Amino acid sequence: MLELAVLGLLHESPLHGYELRQRLKATLGTFRAFSYGSLYPTLRRMRDAGWITEDDGDAEVVAGAPALTGRRGKVVYKLTAEGKERFQELLAEAGPSSWEDETFGVHFAFFGQTDPAVRVRILEGRRSRLEERREGVRTTLARTRSRLDRYTLQLQEHGLESVDREVRWLTELIETERAGGPPPQTSETSTTSQITPPPTERGAP
Amino acid sequence: MLELAVLGLLHESPLHGYELRQRLKATLGTFRAFSYGSLYPTLRRMRDAGWITEDDGDAEVVAGAPALTGRRGKVVYKLTAEGKERFQELLAEAGPSSWEDETFGVHFAFFGQTDPAVRVRILEGRRSRLEERREGVRTTLARTRSRLDRYTLQLQEHGLESVDREVRWLTELIETERAGGPPPQTSETSTTSQITPPPTERGAP
DNA sequence: GTTAGCATGTAAGGAGTTACATGATTTT
């Protein structure tokens, strides 16, 4: 979760912890937040695993100044080669771990880096997950509606509408993906170009 | 969380664990689910705390049959007096613990048992929580919009629309509460009738 | 010079999940 998000953000540019958390908020928006209490330990774990390295962020600022080695400067984290591999590995995963409630948004946030075929599979996975849930709720709701009070009913109905809305959103996204997603090929070989990063699109003006 | 939900359901009628989980699904619908792995330990904790007691659920079924004490029957849980108190205590709580994402739905599900004044405070608390979040996201979105890719943007916008929707829902509910909430009194004394259960409504045919 | 915000971390703990283990009862 946090791990994927960190890998994704550091894949764009090196950052220090505090900045990372701001970006996390900016990227994930309304649907997820992380505290420093989980961020820093995660960064440490990831460093120990060899996915990121710690750089002295003040080196550039101070430039020619003398030592000062004792001071506590910003710690800038950047991806290692293994880290990039790990990121690609996680991006390629299309399974429950990519379409459950808590995880889907994080995966979605990095769809720009994700293989088009995987994107569609995740969107579809998420959609069927929601459809299943909706059916389950609709069924039990039909059986128990009369016994439910005003508020429980309100809650169910608001919930169902939310799910409906997300299903429609996903359906639109899936259609867009199918239409404009793979522009090179028209049919046949859906050569999933896994790691290939699009030439320039990230910093496009 | 689970504790409140269990208290709420057992307040309606005694249930055994398995049944409790079904009811949990039926009551909470789309937005929350619990596994047995958390339900049973919670029931045990609650029994140790003295809020619920375990009854032998098969006693009635077997009636006059001989002992058979060794068999593993259903364990029916029911609220104790302390449990009812605890439930009222939790219901009366109008604070972050009642309007955060994971908790709000559970509190809402038992609004039928909740004091009208507390209901409004929780609804308003939830609403301002969402409005704050929305403002935060809108602000950082305005600052970073140009740097975000297609997908991140989609995510932000879908998120904002969801929040908007919930805010509108809450506003409607608050208005309804203010209007039809306290039907007996027209003004003045808003005698919060805390515990009073409605005469017959639960098992109405 | 003091408040506010930037910056990094740790310790303890909460609230759940998954996977496993077991057995009874009902349906096919």
Place this chain on the structure above:
DNA sequence: AAAATCATGTAACTCCTTACATGCTAAC
């Protein structure tokens, strides 16, 4: 008699939060 579903439970673990502790840097 096999399969499904009802029913109860435990052990290990995941993942994150809260509260705390510390110090630097910019703004008022």
